[in-house]
Amino acid sequence: MELSGTKRSKQREKIFQVLKRTTSHPTAEWVYERVREHIPRISLGTVYRNLHILKEQGKIRELDFGEGLRRYDAMVAQHYHFVCEQCGAVKDLDVPQQQDLNVRVQPAVGGHIRTHRLDFYGVCADCMAKE
Amino acid sequence: MELSGTKRSKQREKIFQVLKRTTSHPTAEWVYERVREHIPRISLGTVYRNLHILKEQGKIRELDFGEGLRRYDAMVAQHYHFVCEQCGAVKDLDVPQQQDLNVRVQPAVGGHIRTHRLDFYGVCADCMAKE
DNA sequence: ATACATGCAAATCATTTGCGCAGTC
DNA sequence: GACTGCGCAAATGATTTGCATGTAT
Numbered sequence: 683m684e685l686s687g688t689k690r691s692k693q694r695e696k697i698f699q700v701l702k703r704t705t706s707h708p709t710a711e712w713v714y715e716r717v718r719e720h721i722p723r724i725s726l727g728t729v730y731r732n733l734h735i736l737k738e739q740g741k742i743r744e745l746d747f748g749e750g751l752r753r754y755d756a757m758v759a760q761h762y763h764f765v766c767e768q769c770g771a772v773k774d775l776d777v778p779q780q781q782d783l784n785v786r787v788q789p790a791v792g793g794h795i796r797t798h799r800l801d802f803y804g805v806c807a808d809c810m811a812k813e
Numbered sequence: 814m815e816l817s818g819t820k821r822s823k824q825r826e827k828i829f830q831v832l833k834r835t836t837s838h839p840t841a842e843w844v845y846e847r848v849r850e851h852i853p854r855i856s857l858g859t860v861y862r863n864l865h866i867l868k869e870q871g872k873i874r875e876l877d878f879g880e881g882l883r884r885y886d887a888m889v890a891q892h893y894h895f896v897c898e899q900c901g902a903v904k905d906l907d908v909p910q911q912q913d914l915n916v917r918v919q920p921a922v923g924g925h926i927r928t929h930r931l932d933f934y935g936v937c938a939d940c941m942a943k944e
Numbered sequence: 945a946t947a948c949a950t951g952c953a954a955a956t957c958a959t960t961t962g963c964g965c966a967g968t969c
Numbered sequence: 970g971a972c973t974g975c976g977c978a979a980a981t982g983a984t985t986t987g988c989a990t991g992t993a994t
Contacts, residue, residue: 689968689973710959725976730959732974748877750984751958764922775921780914784933790906791895792938799932802915807923820948820993841984856951861984863949881959882983 688739693717693724694732701742701756707763707772709751747772747801760797766806773806819870824848824855825863832873832887838894838903840882878903878932891928897937904937 700716701708708716714729733754736742745753747765753772762775784795831847832839839847845860864885867873876884878896884903893906915926 687973691967691974693975723976725978726958727960727977728975731961734960744879746877746879748875748883752879762918764918764924764926766924767927773922775918777918777921783911783931787893787895787906787908787933790908791904791933791935793895793897793936793941795895795933795935796898797934799934800914800929802918802922802926802929804922804926804928805924810924818948822949822992824950854951856953858952858985859950862986865985 688735691732693721693728694735696720697729697732698736698741698756701736701754705757705774707745707753707755709753711751713754745772762800762802764802764804764806766809767803768805768809771806771808775802819866822863824852824859825866827851828860828863829867829872829887832867832885836888836905838876838884838886840884842882844885876903893931893933895933895935895937897940898934899936899940902937902939906933 696717697713700713706712710726710729710733713733714724714726717724717729733742733744737744737754740758741756743755743758745755745763747753747763749770755774757774760779762777764773764775765771766773780800783798783800787798788795827848828844831844837843841857841860841864844864845855845857848855848860864873864875868875868885871889872887874886874889876886876894878884878894880901886905888905891910893908895904895906896902897904911931914929914931918929919926
């Protein structure tokens with residue numbers, strides 16, 4: 683099922699496929715390089731355009747860890763992230779959603795809380811092993 | 814007490830002062846406009862340079878909510894944020910730190926968790942009232 | 945006197961966009 | 970055929986940087 687006003691294209695499909703097959707939370711540039719192996723004439727602009735469309739369709743998620751660039755994630759289910767401050771790796775956390783946080787914080791906000799975002803920062807196991 | 818290798822400048826002091834006197838999590842541009850009222854010839858580059866220095870000194874915090882620009886906050890103590898998805902306002906939350914989260918998530922990471930970041934998204938009280 | 949900081953302008957970097965042609969429905 | 974998507978290149982917007990000069994210590 684496509685959104686009305688949206689046609690399929692092999693570029694968009696490949697981009698989505700690349701994203702689904704990695705757990706590395708890649709940047710647009712990384713996706714571009716990967717897709718280029720299959721569609722050599724694809725442009726970076728097309729990658730950006732399609733990442734935007736896929737996001738609007740709710741098929742992927744856009745992440746921003748304040749590094750000055752965006753990362754993309756085909757894992758759409760709500761989950762938390764761990765960011766290694768040493769190597770920059772981003773890992774999905776298999777930790778249950780703390781929905782009670784929304785409830786607990788509600789009184790301090792006054793408005794309506796729809797969702798929350800929770801990221802952990804530290805040093806990953808690999809980097810700790812290297813020391 | 815200044816960091817070694819750092820001299821004082823009225824530009825940096827004013828920038829810090831402006832930041833301390835607001836709770837609006839402003840952008841560099843906003844700080845620039847504000848400081849310009851007192852130091853008309855200051856340049857945006859100087860604002861960026863000093864925001865970076867102040868951040869390094871731990872006197873301010875840099876925030877990124879994925880809007881494609883950065884915000885700054887002179888409130889350095891760890892606290893959570895609420896972002897209104899309607900008007901873009903960012904509010905500090907007076908909610909106790911959930912340090913147990915780090916402990917609870919630790920096993921899922923393997924490495925070391927130093928800190929976490931928790932942002933809530935929804936509609937603020939003001940925007941709800943407007944409807 | 946010796947750094948460090950500034951203003952200015954040019955450079956950078958990620959991302960977006962206008963355009964004429966191509967692909968999908 | 971009408972509309973959406975593409976590749977390309979140019980534009981944008983936030984942030985950074987090189988340089989000659991000014992200022993603090």
